[in-house]
Amino acid sequence: MSNYSMHILVCGGTGCKSANSDKIIENLEKHLAAQNMTDQVQILKTGCFGFCEKGPIVKILPDNTFYVQVQPEDAQELIEEHIVKGRKVERLLYEDPETNKRISDSQKMDFYKKQIRIALRNCGVIDPDNLDEYIARDGYQAIGKVLTSMTPKEVIEVIKASGLRGRGGGGFPTGLKWQFASQYQNDVKYVVCNADEGDPGAFMDRSILEGDPHSVVEAMTICGYAIGASNGRVYIRAEYPLAIKRLQKAIDDAREYGLLGNDILGSGFNFDIKLTYGAGAFVCGEETSLIHSMEGERGEPTTKPPFPAESGFWGKPTNVNNVETFANVPVIILKGSDWFTKIGTEKSKGTKVFALAGAINNVGLIEVPMGTTLREVIYDIGGGIKGGKKFKAVQTGGPSGGCLTEKDLDTPIDFDNLLAKGSMMGSGGMIVMSEDDCMVAMAKFYLEFSVEESCGKCTPCRVGTRRLLEILELITSGKGKMEHIDELKRLCRVIKDTALCGLGQAAPNPVLSTLEAFEDEYIAHIVDKRCPAGQCKDLLKYYILPDKCIGCTACTRVCPTQAITGERKKPHVIDVEKCIKCGACIEKCRFGAIVKK
Amino acid sequence: MAELKNEQFNELEQFIDSMSSTKGELIRVLHKAQEIFGYLPKEVQKFVAKKLHVSTAKVFGVVSFYSFFTMTPRGEHNIAICLGTACYVRGAEKVLDAFKRELNINTGETTKDGKFSITGVRCVGACGLAPVVMVGEKVYGRVTPDMVKDILEEYKD
Known part of the structure; x- marks a missing residue:
């Protein structure tokens, strides 16, 4: 790595990939070669930067320049201007919506200022397909420390003392879970990683697996050592092909380096990981359902006890944690529980990753310390409500959670506060709704x-x-x-x-x-048969305002049921009987002449 | 409708025979079967049941439980419309309605010529591009109802 004087990082997460980031890389490589600079500048495909709203993202090191909404055609200019001449391409820099100033350093952007990245520490920083890069960022040092200088009991004590709680939604103390699993003796035990992210609008686990798969591999190995298990399984959604590919590569590479398999790092400890594919069932996020699904059955839950710690996968003691929980583990081992407990609130330590989506300006993946308020997340990081609309509510915890309103905006986010407000942390989906949402x-x-x-x-x-x-x-x-x-x-x-x-x-x-x-x-x-937000189709009627309609006939052409009639250059009318309320006319009208009420 | 070919069954049989143990592998086998046949009709389910020595009822139970498995053939171009919350809030339902109207089929159905089918999917995780539509592997972001015609046009003939 050290031979290169500059690095170009291009986001290879699903969002940016969908927006053609592969083509950007291809073009960057082409123009770099044309300048004969391939031995000085390295182009890396990284995991998600989190700022999906402005994707595709390209970041240039060492000067930390953050380019947004880059198109494949921009590659030539980036290479010729920035790389060759050292001049920043102003028009591709992020524009602060308030000051209209271009900002080149991501650390100075409101979106990143309040974030602390622990679980996402390597996402958007390293090439997820390259084990050496993970190692260069202290990767696999935690497993080294654990295997050479700690007893399983000590590992569990550190995790317990850190106060880490399950990030999948339940918030159960992770250390305690490991302790239970360690207490049941059996010749075969399992460590399971729950990567069946089914909550609609949540994509944090996928981003971690795509951006930093080794952190999960390392953490599962640490867990295996702590509870005395040598079998690891990752239950992963079949709908996440990219995450599957990267995780599988990480496992294969780790095995080749002797970081998985028999006698890891010469310690005598054996551990290996296999993938099991889910098939699309939300209930499989529940651990007993997940285990049945892994056994090839319908993913139906069973009553607890017995808990999986006693009788889980094939009736063996099993410890199930989610992806984000695991991603925290190596850092806690290396930096210690004292460091971790300094972040967060009294009963919820550390950070939480949220997938910010909905009627908000900055859609993306963020990681904030527990105790950050909803207002900070929505207005400072999220950049406020889209289109200058009024904030109405935010749904946390997905279909299992509840909505929080204006009066909850200053509540510090943690497991217990959200529960007390009738919602829950859930896996971290955060959907923002505006006055337009019913x-x-x-x-x-x-x-x-x-x-x-x-x-x-x-x-x-x-x-x-x-x-x-x-x-x-x-x-x-x-x-x-x-x-x-x-x-x-x-x-x-x-x-x-x-x-x-x-x-x-x-x-x-x-x-x-x-x-x-x-x-x-x-x-x-x-009572009024009225939808105040104007969203419920059956309660709406579409009208044309005669004084605004200029009779351009644009609406008649898009109307699928020919419900709009009228002469050219004269106001049109909508036949409410024929109208199917599809809204196509409203989107087409450039004069704001069509209203629904 | 595509015919089920002998070589497809042979491929599936080879896959099953190559497993050291079939215990607990039903879902994995079904994933493979759907990859080979494109869907999981009755004949394939019966075949899997026989090969794994389990009842057809059990196979059907699993196939019908998981949304990833389908018992009807998809169109040549499957249009998957993300109905996750982020896309919903940004108008995915209107996009879905537009596709249904253009193709004159419902969610889960295939056009008579076998060209298009529509499925609703849960969050593909590209919420930054909401609302999102996938045609085959290709992702379309920030889709509006009036883009629908143009998208379909790309796949005609």
């Missing part, structure tokens, strides 16, 4: 998800969530009655109390939390 429709959206993903084993979840959805459908289509609100509340409580697993118990959360904060919106749908 909360009843949102609750319905999540219920549709829960109904579809309910495994069907227990009645409260299988039937109860469907009944909830049916009531919500009545309300959003204008057939709701006031009794429905009480019925929703009652049914939610019953499901919460009686469902078998976490999925069912949490499924009513989106309904309960929106009912609590936005009951008036429910009432508007029921």
Whole structure:
């Protein structure tokens, strides 16, 4: 590495790859070769930088210049100007939306200023396919330290003292989990990594696997040593082909370097990892379901106890942790639990990765210390609401979580605070909603998800969530009655109390939390037959404002049902009977003449 | 509809025979089968059941449980519309409606000429590009309903 005087880092995460980052690399290489500089400058494909909104991202080291929304055609200019002449390409630098100044150093951007990157420490920094680069960033030092100078008990003590809690959603203390698994004696034990990220709108685990797969490999090995297991399994979504490829390569490379397999680093400790593919079932994020799925069965949950620590995969003691949890482990081992406990709040230590999405300016992947407020995340890092709209709510914890509103914006984010507010941390999806989003429709959206993903084993979840959805459908289509609100509340409580697993118990959360904060919106749908956000199709009618319509006929041409009629250069009208409320006309009209109410 | 070919069954058989143990490998075998056949019709499920010495009911139970497995053949170009929350908030439903209207089929169906099918998928994780549509392997970002016609045009004939 040291032979190169400059490095060009290009994001190879799924988001930027979809926006053609491979072609950027190809063009950069071509123009670099044309300048005869291939031995001085190295081009690297890294994991996700997190700032997906402005992707594809290209970063140049050592001067740390951060280019955004780079197109393949920009490659020539980047090489000829920046690399050869040392002049920054101003137009590709990030523009601060408030000051309109171009910023070249990512550390000075609001998006990165408040972040602390532990789990994402190597994402966007190293080439994930290159084991040496991971080693250059202190990789595999933690496993070295553990194998040569620590007993399994000491490892567990460090993790316990660090206060690390499960990042998959539950927030169970990781050290305690390891301790339980270590207590059960058996000749075969398993370490399982849960990489079945099924929460819609969450992509943190995928980014870690794509950007820094070795950290997970190393952490699983450390866990294996701590609990006395020599078999590792990663249960990974089949929908993540890139993550699978990179993780498999990481495992193969680690094996070749003697960092996996028999007698790791000459210590006599054996450990190896295999991949098992999931097949798309949200409930498989629940650990007993996940284990059944790994055994090739339907991924249905079973009651605990017995906990997997006692009887898990093939009835053997099994420890299941999620990707982000594992990614924290090597750093904690190296820097110590004291360092880790200094970050975060009293009961939630360290950082949390969030996938920020929805009606927000800066969509992306962020990592902030626990205790950061929602306001800081949404306004400082997220850059506020898209299109200058008004903030309405933020949904954390996905379909299992609840929505938080204006009054919760200054709540420090940690496991317990979010639970107390009727939501949950979940795996880290954070969907921001603006005044244009209907909360009843949102609750319905999540219920549709829960109904579809309910495994069907227990009645409260299988039937109860469907009944909830049916009531919500009545309300959003204008057939709701006031009794429905009480019925929703009652049914939610019953499901919460009686469902078998976490999925069912949490499924009513989106309904309960929106009912609590936005009951008036429910009432508007029921009593006034009106959707205040203008989103529920059945309650809307489209109109043309005669004084704004100039009769350009653009709308008549896009209308799929020929519902719009009128002479050229004269105001048009919409036949509400024929109109299917698709909204195509609104998008086409350049004069703001079409409204829905 | 594509016919099930003998060599496809042979390929699957070889894959199964190459496993040291088939214990707990049903899902892996089904992944392979879907890769070979493109979908998992009754005949394939029966074949898998026989080879793994499990009941057809069990195979069907697993196939129908997981959304990744499909029992109907997909179109030559499968249009996967992300219905994750981020895409939903940014208007994925309207995009889906536009595709349904253009192709005159519903989610999960295939056009009569076998060219296109529509599926809704959960979060492909490219939330920065929401709403996202995938046609085959190609990803389209920030899709609006009026882009739909142009996208389909790329794949006609």
